[in-house]
Amino acid sequence: MTTATPTRALMEGSEALVRAAILADCKFFAGYPMTPFTEVLEHFAALLPDVGGVCINAESELEAVGMAWGAVATGERAATGSTGQGIALMQESFSEATLAELPLVIFNMSRSQGDYFQATRGGGHGDYRHLVLAPQDVREGVRLVQLAFHLADKWRNPVMLYGDYLLAHTQEAVTVEKVDLPPLPPKDWGVDGTTSGTGRSRTVTSLGVAKPGARPFGQEGKAQYIATKMAYLEREVRSESGYCDDAETVIVAFGSPAKFVKYAIAQLRDEGLRVGYVRPITLWPFPTEAVHAAAQGARVVGSFEISSGQMVDDVRIAVAGAAPVEFIGGVSSDHSGFGLGRLLDVDEVRERIRALHEGRPQPPVPGYEEFAYEPLPHQLAATPEVTP
Amino acid sequence: MTTATPTRALMEGSEALVRAAILADCKFFAGYPMTPFTEVLEHFAALLPDVGGVCINAESELEAVGMAWGAVATGERAATGSTGQGIALMQESFSEATLAELPLVIFNMSRSQGDYFQATRGGGHGDYRHLVLAPQDVREGVRLVQLAFHLADKWRNPVMLYGDYLLAHTQEAVTVEKVDLPPLPPKDWGVDGTTSGTGRSRTVTSLGVAKPGARPFGQEGKAQYIATKMAYLEREVRSESGYCDDAETVIVAFGSPAKFVKYAIAQLRDEGLRVGYVRPITLWPFPTEAVHAAAQGARVVGSFEISSGQMVDDVRIAVAGAAPVEFIGGVSSDHSGFGLGRLLDVDEVRERIRALHEGRPQPPVPGYEEFAYEPLPHQLAATPEVTP
Amino acid sequence: MSTIPLGPVIDTSRAPASGARVVEPQLPQLLFTNTHHLCPGCGEPLAIRSLAEALEDLGLVHTAICALGIGCYTSFGGTVDVEIVQALHGRAPSLATGIKRMRPDATVFTLQGDGDMVNEGLQEVLHTAARGESVTCVLLNNGVFGETGGHMTATSVIGQRTKNTIDGRDAAYHGYPILIGDLIARLEGAAYVARGSVHNAGSVARTKKMLRRAFETQRNRAGFSFVEILTMCPTGWFIPTGEGPDYLSSTLGEVHLMGELKADGVIRTTEELHAENVRKAAELDAQLARGGIED
Amino acid sequence: MSTIPLGPVIDTSRAPASGARVVEPQLPQLLFTNTHHLCPGCGEPLAIRSLAEALEDLGLVHTAICALGIGCYTSFGGTVDVEIVQALHGRAPSLATGIKRMRPDATVFTLQGDGDMVNEGLQEVLHTAARGESVTCVLLNNGVFGETGGHMTATSVIGQRTKNTIDGRDAAYHGYPILIGDLIARLEGAAYVARGSVHNAGSVARTKKMLRRAFETQRNRAGFSFVEILTMCPTGWFIPTGEGPDYLSSTLGEVHLMGELKADGVIRTTEELHAENVRKAAELDAQLARGGIED
Amino acid sequence: MNTIVRSRGTVTIDVEACKGCELCVPACPPAVLTMSTPVNKKGYHYPELHPGCTGCAACLMVCPDYCFEVFRFEVPVETEVEA
Amino acid sequence: MNTIVRSRGTVTIDVEACKGCELCVPACPPAVLTMSTPVNKKGYHYPELHPGCTGCAACLMVCPDYCFEVFRFEVPVETEVEA
Amino acid sequence: MAEHELMLTGIGGQGVQLAAQVVARAATREGREVMFFGIYGGMMRGGNTDSTVVVADAPITAPPVVSRAWAAIAMHDEFWAPIEPKLRPGGLVLVNDSTFPHEITAPVTVIRLPATELAAGVGNPMGGTMVMAGALSALTGLVSLDSLIEGMHESIPSYRRQHIESNERALRAGFDAAPTDTGAPQARWATAEVPG
Amino acid sequence: MAEHELMLTGIGGQGVQLAAQVVARAATREGREVMFFGIYGGMMRGGNTDSTVVVADAPITAPPVVSRAWAAIAMHDEFWAPIEPKLRPGGLVLVNDSTFPHEITAPVTVIRLPATELAAGVGNPMGGTMVMAGALSALTGLVSLDSLIEGMHESIPSYRRQHIESNERALRAGFDAAPTDTGAPQARWATAEVPG
Numbered sequence A, B: 001m002t003t004a005t006p007t008r009a010l011m012e013g014s015e016a017l018v019r020a021a022i023l024a025d026c027k028f029f030a031g032y033p034m035t036p037f038t039e040v041l042e043h044f045a046a047l048l049p050d051v052g053g054v055c056i057n058a059e060s061e062l063e064a065v066g067m068a069w070g071a072v073a074t075g076e077r078a079a080t081g082s083t084g085q086g087i088a089l090m091q092e093s094f095s096e097a098t099l100a101e102l103p104l105v106i107f108n109m110s111r112s113q114g115d116y117f118q119a120t121r122g123g124g125h126g127d128y129r130h131l132v133l134a135p136q137d138v139r140e141g142v143r144l145v146q147l148a149f150h151l152a153d154k155w156r157n158p159v160m161l162y163g164d165y166l167l168a169h170t171q172e173a174v175t176v177e178k179v180d181l182p183p184l185p186p187k188d189w190g191v192d193g194t195t196s197g198t199g200r201s202r203t204v205t206s207l208g209v210a211k212p213g214a215r216p217f218g219q220e221g222k223a224q225y226i227a228t229k230m231a232y233l234e235r236e237v238r239s240e241s242g243y244c245d246d247a248e249t250v251i252v253a254f255g256s257p258a259k260f261v262k263y264a265i266a267q268l269r270d271e272g273l274r275v276g277y278v279r280p281i282t283l284w285p286f287p288t289e290a291v292h293a294a295a296q297g298a299r300v301v302g303s304f305e306i307s308s309g310q311m312v313d314d315v316r317i318a319v320a321g322a323a324p325v326e327f328i329g330g331v332s333s334d335h336s337g338f339g340l341g342r343l344l345d346v347d348e349v350r351e352r353i354r355a356l357h358e359g360r361p362q363p364p365v366p367g368y369e370e371f372a373y374e375p376l377p378h379q380l381a382a383t384p385e386v387t388p
Numbered sequence C, D: 001m002s003t004i005p006l007g008p009v010i011d012t013s014r015a016p017a018s019g020a021r022v023v024e025p026q027l028p029q030l031l032f033t034n035t036h037h038l039c040p041g042c043g044e045p046l047a048i049r050s051l052a053e054a055l056e057d058l059g060l061v062h063t064a065i066c067a068l069g070i071g072c073y074t075s076f077g078g079t080v081d082v083e084i085v086q087a088l089h090g091r092a093p094s095l096a097t098g099i100k101r102m103r104p105d106a107t108v109f110t111l112q113g114d115g116d117m118v119n120e121g122l123q124e125v126l127h128t129a130a131r132g133e134s135v136t137c138v139l140l141n142n143g144v145f146g147e148t149g150g151h152m153t154a155t156s157v158i159g160q161r162t163k164n165t166i167d168g169r170d171a172a173y174h175g176y177p178i179l180i181g182d183l184i185a186r187l188e189g190a191a192y193v194a195r196g197s198v199h200n201a202g203s204v205a206r207t208k209k210m211l212r213r214a215f216e217t218q219r220n221r222a223g224f225s226f227v228e229i230l231t232m233c234p235t236g237w238f239i240p241t242g243e244g245p246d247y248l249s250s251t252l253g254e255v256h257l258m259g260e261l262k263a264d265g266v267i268r269t270t271e272e273l274h275a276e277n278v279r280k281a282a283e284l285d286a287q288l289a290r291g292g293i294e295d
Numbered sequence E, F: 001m002n003t004i005v006r007s008r009g010t011v012t013i014d015v016e017a018c019k020g021c022e023l024c025v026p027a028c029p030p031a032v033l034t035m036s037t038p039v040n041k042k043g044y045h046y047p048e049l050h051p052g053c054t055g056c057a058a059c060l061m062v063c064p065d066y067c068f069e070v071f072r073f074e075v076p077v078e079t080e081v082e083a
Numbered sequence G, H: 001m002a003e004h005e006l007m008l009t010g011i012g013g014q015g016v017q018l019a020a021q022v023v024a025r026a027a028t029r030e031g032r033e034v035m036f037f038g039i040y041g042g043m044m045r046g047g048n049t050d051s052t053v054v055v056a057d058a059p060i061t062a063p064p065v066v067s068r069a070w071a072a073i074a075m076h077d078e079f080w081a082p083i084e085p086k087l088r089p090g091g092l093v094l095v096n097d098s099t100f101p102h103e104i105t106a107p108v109t110v111i112r113l114p115a116t117e118l119a120a121g122v123g124n125p126m127g128g129t130m131v132m133a134g135a136l137s138a139l140t141g142l143v144s145l146d147s148l149i150e151g152m153h154e155s156i157p158s159y160r161r162q163h164i165e166s167n168e169r170a171l172r173a174g175f176d177a178a179p180t181d182t183g184a185p186q187a188r189w190a191t192a193e194v195p196g
């Protein structure tokens, strides 16, 4: 199969995402193995050379993101990626790449949904944000990967694709075909050496330093420029809603787990329960308006996440008191800690939604109680005040 | 001056914080220079050897946090620190140190308040949290440093001290004296070599791996254990409120900027305006209840931060619709980008609060308009839908 | 190797009732169990056994602290009776530094793989060595990331089979291997640097001696000590388990030369190492044929 | 050095009206201005001038891309007429890798300090060299973090004054310096490795030649090339500006030996370098005394 | 024609721990280990000992699964073996 | 007794750019540079040229602030100097 | 619900993942929507290995880990317990009688085949799962035998080409061995009236 | 408001930060609450350099960067403009006449002293800021001359010990040169009726 003539084939998510990236003209990838991201790297390594691209098995995540940074700075489409811990190591780069206005695409194949904060708030410093797209399945992943490269270039801003073990490893019959997206202006900022010695040599920088004639930001100006830019990026918000018109209970969920939620909600609707859902497709910007609208008529809003509750913060901000917000997910990984766990079962999910709808307490998360933290006696005592 | 007999002296914040750490029995520090954190490292390097401690000028932030990790694992009190970018590089460690239940103390001398997300949501992976203490001045810093070491040990959890350029460099006449804190149980988990070969050798780990006889968490169990532990840490919330009883306008602010806010509010009160404030002392856990209580009777709640608006998320969650929440801060650094900028002026701050109180739009942030982002034509066009 | 006619199968399910003494116990004192989840034919358990025995031989058992890296060997954290501080991938030498500075009397060592040490954490081990930190770093070098599926690392040699170099590592595309022991030997802070292997019994015995000398170096506070151990990874090399030892010696072993690269401040040349290896191998084989390695 | 009696002060505010030709222009083509914020007596601007001239000499001006590190030299990002991709502290070699892979015909180089390259980013430069990446890494080595106030780095030599070693770096407490050029020379992927200096005019001239050979190596796609340049940092060394050159040659220069450490695949010994340095210094001083360095 | 084979030592083999890697077989200097025909509970073939062991411990040193314990006889044991 | 000093070259000095580091002074082989008594606008002393320049460019090569431009005369210039 | 979920379960080394792959590729060839997800209990031999394949004619709404199965192939009983309650009432279970003595009590149609022996009979002792896949085709028409054979061709990596022929024989053996009078959902796909 | 804010401003190299340090240490010695913050316009010579010292008897509520000053020491007029509007009406400004020709129009008491010349007169040409600090003591009693001298001793690093004596002379010269009949807030601290 060549990428030029898309044929339909059964392939694992990682491969489909990589083929979509290549279809979007991604020419460079660098990464370091880590479950469940490893196969993304493997497929890039296998497929990029065929289209004249380069994939480097970088010696670490820091080096991977650095290489991708260099490649992006030339104006070529390029990407990197990793998983939780590796993404953590790259945070300094994501933050500064945003300041440097680099259209870097990041494949974050996470081990759970507990990396939501990491993805949407970053661990980098300062007032930066990058777009985060969270496909629910391989089919959507193929489209969102292309959108990711488009939005990165449109805004000259990093874009992260947030996937997980299920997205990476589920095989689907897919056709990797081109998504229609409008043309973008040429990248008149990319380096290639030819503008050196002309008086107008190009500079790609996160700092306020500028050549004579270029905009002399200074550090403060640059920070303000980027902060005001972020407000425009918020326009790229995307989400999907279902059954919300008359829903008494609204569930917010994203990524693969949202597929379980949607399936469970369809079953509950069959039973006649008025439940609906909002699925953020962009995690940042968060679909605040869609969630707020859905919450208006609702009795209760639930946030279902495979974590101890992170997106629920954004749900609360969006709902803004219009209805009570409850967290109905939980920490649940497979035995290896790499995949998503026992909570991801349509029956489990459905009963959690039903309990919320009926005002009953949530059933326990499978396996949870066994490992619950037991505070020690000295931890139960209040710590004295130390400030006057 | 020896640390044993506290005398009063004029000293810069960095020195006072370091002396407080040594008073709290901190025996190890490792760091890598970065403005405005550098002096914390310098003072540790100068003072720790005198008390039989060790300070290493680590070769990078990754190595600094690793060294501190090792030192903490022996059961000694130890710390590291940095500034925004360096903190970003350490995020993987902070996340895993939380899983490993390491009482690591982190001196984060930030360049602005735009690292609020970094500090409170982390860039590490997974469902971890660490306590974040934000002193408003040197005097309070001396006390909170000691509290930080105490809480770290109490909970076997990392604790971050969030300061800034002003805290680090302001000189105050201070007495670094011991804060009264209750005793803690002995650290029966620290390594020293003696339990090797006994059948009960100690293990300090973030993984679920365990020796025979020890709790066999597994990866999933460990994640659940830590997630449930975090709920207990929320008890350590601290804040200060002022003039809230009858306040129509409540301002939330933290750290050095809170001192400007408090000063400005005192002036406005003198003019008869009903304004009050809540100052989070712990950024995580955020004083949700205190803010919510203050918001109950208020017409409007403002979040004043030197950033493009990060803590405002937590304010919104806390207020939960009880009153409108407005962001009234802004990005403002000094010309170097390392310090806090022109917005930090009591007059500026006061007029922002007044505008909020009177329902007028916020005055411009000094220097802001000049560098505001101008979207390009293609950026103003909506991106087409790509998902069915 | 003598060849004697094969007699009947002997019952090996239990120890001889009498008339025999144990020469080697099934497990060293510092191993809880022989159950582990490493692959058939993996070399790492052999290196770990030698490590445990070296500590026992020197009477350092109750002083040992291990800063453990992330790789297949990580699972031994639950089965060795040694205090463990689990490091993040690549970071063990810094942890060891912090531990040693606070516990100067302990025997502090790292246990890392080539992916952990030479890829992700190259900088850590070099800085720790340059600093002359009084710790011992132990590297299990199989030239692959075993744990994640057998990808090439910075030590994979030209021509080596790995998951992403099924036809062998190609210098033009992938670059050249780093001979980490040789680099570390050049740092003034490094006092003892050796490279062992576990591809046959003689190498195992030599490796154990190297580990002993490294721990002695640490005990004498003479500086940084380093032992690299070449280990088989049939899974990551995509070969049958039985071919592991030969594959090791003909690929990794030809480039990462076994021997004491630096001892008492003197760096050995390649020629010296080669000659010694030939001599030692013959000597040890002869000893084994005679009935066992003489200590 | 001849001593001639001092005559009257000559007007040097403008060029001679006639009868003279420019031997050396005030600024090389690739520098926009001579205004910069580096300290009096800093050696970094000298190294940067040589770099610019080397590119001009080889006709590589319109091919140059610089991946710039973070240190005092960073401010030159605004004053050199070279395409710049600003790197994070320590990360320039990886950026250069990504750039070169996408723009194989460009002349891609890094400009880094010792703090940037040998502390924060040690791993990056070593891996890039081992990979044999066809880029040139340029190190400005002053043995301190100049930018943050003059603290010791991984290259500071024993006895060197820095902010945190005012009485000189002490091996027992701070460890030993890393001779980065020497390490890189040992990596097979490194084709050309040299160490220059800017403590006097002769060294400046030699350094420029090294930079030329490095860029030639890149042009010939012969592998990784590396030039380390020792530069004065009177501020970080806490000495008067005028003492910088002597302090450099008597401290840093005695340990980080100047010379071509590896060329055409051959590694030079310390003795060879020493002998060459003595010979070259005498030769260049003689040339200068005669009226200028012959190219 | 039969030979007398002297065994100076012997071993125990934890066959259930064995993963059938076959490293011990070529490691044995007198070549008195062979792989079994039956498999253990995990499905692996495991080594079997024949007379002639010297107690040299080479098998133990190369076994990744710590299956061996090595003994030396006070008095060597002799076995008559078909050549 | 006066000497005739031959100048084969000369330089221009951008004194306002000078930061007074004094690196050029010992670098000059014929030692014809000395530091000024007055200071420039930034408050620094700067070098002054005396007869005898050879146009060797050593000063330019060691000046961190790019203050020099170096010329060579077609015909050397001679100055009479008090010894 | 026109989504057909097939679960396959066994222990490591039995070829469960390969069989799932073959069915999934066969369905892909027939133009169906297909989703396939495998779960392994670790790298070691003898661990559990499960797989689910969902086949439909419209975009699949089921998530990758399904909690209800329309049909199952049961190769070993060691890890069977959690699977049984997931069977839809009236569903179909194909049991490898050779390695699965356990009795199934769920209200489903159970077809027992001596798959390992049948496979051995065609010279492919490891081909039990292929036999089962062939039988599934015959019993349900979820995919055709031809598609299975082609799907198997695609699924075998180049360095294992030698197994292709014997696998084909196993698929055919299973197809032929499937009983024709079971009351099981025999109907061909296009007209399927399958439960759930 | 019993917090006394002193601003010092000049250009790099004039010793502004040292003078602020000396005043702050003097006040610390007298048991006051003290807060001191310096701002430099970069490392280069000739950049602006400001400092604020706040002295009080109770914990200081003012933030480190104050927007109102009770008194100021003005060493150079280049970066003076933003300081002038911050003076509290009725406040006090000590101007170094030698380097500050600019006229001050704010409603404050302005005392002009030829500080550089006075300093040169006592053999300390760089000691202008010390002269001003001495004069401040005489004029306001914010800190005593003795405390200033001790504060100066503490502020000089060991390798600069040679400057101690001449600095002391400059402090005394300023103290003596301050006019005694200015209408400025002369009162001693304990009884201070200072504006604001």
Ligand SMILES: Cc1ncc(C[n+]2csc(CCOP(=O)(O)OP(=O)(O)O)c2C)c(N)n1
Pocket: A032, A033, A034, A035, A061, A085, A086, A089, C044, C069, C070, C071, C072, C073, C089, C112, C113, C114, C115, C116, C117, C120, C140, C142, C144, C145, C146, C147, C148, C153
């Ligand atoms: C920061 C980070 N990146 C990647 C990984 C994933 N990872 C786990 S083990 C491993 C490879 C280990 O290789 P090595 O140290 O050689 O050990 P081996 O498995 O070969 O024994 C990798 C890349 C990780 N745990 N952390």
Ligand SMILES: Cc1ncc(C[n+]2csc(CCOP(=O)(O)OP(=O)(O)O)c2C)c(N)n1
Pocket: B032, B033, B034, B035, B061, B085, B086, B089, D044, D069, D070, D071, D072, D073, D089, D112, D113, D114, D115, D116, D117, D120, D140, D142, D144, D145, D146, D147, D148, D153
């Ligand atoms: C991750 C990170 N850590 C620390 C710093 C702070 N920092 C900026 S420059 C510098 C030192 C630079 O030293 P060097 O590269 O030797 O350059 P020099 O200033 O000596 O020219 C440091 C530590 C940073 N920018 N980023």
Ligand code: SF4
Pocket: C037, C038, C039, C040, C041, C042, C043, C044, C072, C142, C146, C147, C232, C233, C234, C235, C236
């Ligand atoms: S993958 Fe390699 S290193 Fe890991 S356990 Fe298997 S054989 Fe050993």
Ligand code: SF4
Pocket: D037, D038, D039, D040, D041, D042, D043, D044, D072, D142, D146, D147, D232, D233, D234, D235, D236
């Ligand atoms: S600090 Fe050192 S390196 Fe930096 S500009 Fe000053 S002299 Fe140069």
Ligand code: SF4
Pocket: E009, E010, E011, E027, E028, E029, E030, E031, E032, E033, E049, E052, E053, E054, E055, E056, E057, E058, E059, E060, E070
């Ligand atoms: S002890 Fe030696 S001789 Fe005996 S079985 Fe083992 S390897 Fe063979």
Ligand code: SF4
Pocket: C041, E017, E018, E019, E020, E021, E022, E023, E024, E025, E045, E046, E047, E062, E063, E064, E065, E066, E067
């Ligand atoms: S070496 Fe050990 S595991 Fe391998 S076959 Fe022999 S006994 Fe079994």
Ligand code: SF4
Pocket: F009, F010, F011, F027, F028, F029, F030, F031, F032, F033, F049, F052, F053, F054, F055, F056, F057, F058, F059, F060, F070
């Ligand atoms: S060109 Fe040569 S001789 Fe002339 S001033 Fe400069 S250094 Fe001296």
Ligand code: SF4
Pocket: D041, F017, F018, F019, F020, F021, F022, F023, F024, F025, F045, F046, F047, F062, F063, F064, F065, F066, F067
């Ligand atoms: S070298 Fe340059 S900056 Fe230094 S004194 Fe001479 S002219 Fe001035």
Ligand SMILES: [Mg+2]
Pocket: C071, C113, C114, C115, C140, C141, C142, C143, C144, C145, C146, C153
């Ligand atoms: Mg390995």
Ligand SMILES: [Mg+2]
Pocket: D071, D113, D114, D115, D140, D141, D142, D143, D144, D145, D146, D153
């Ligand atoms: Mg430097």
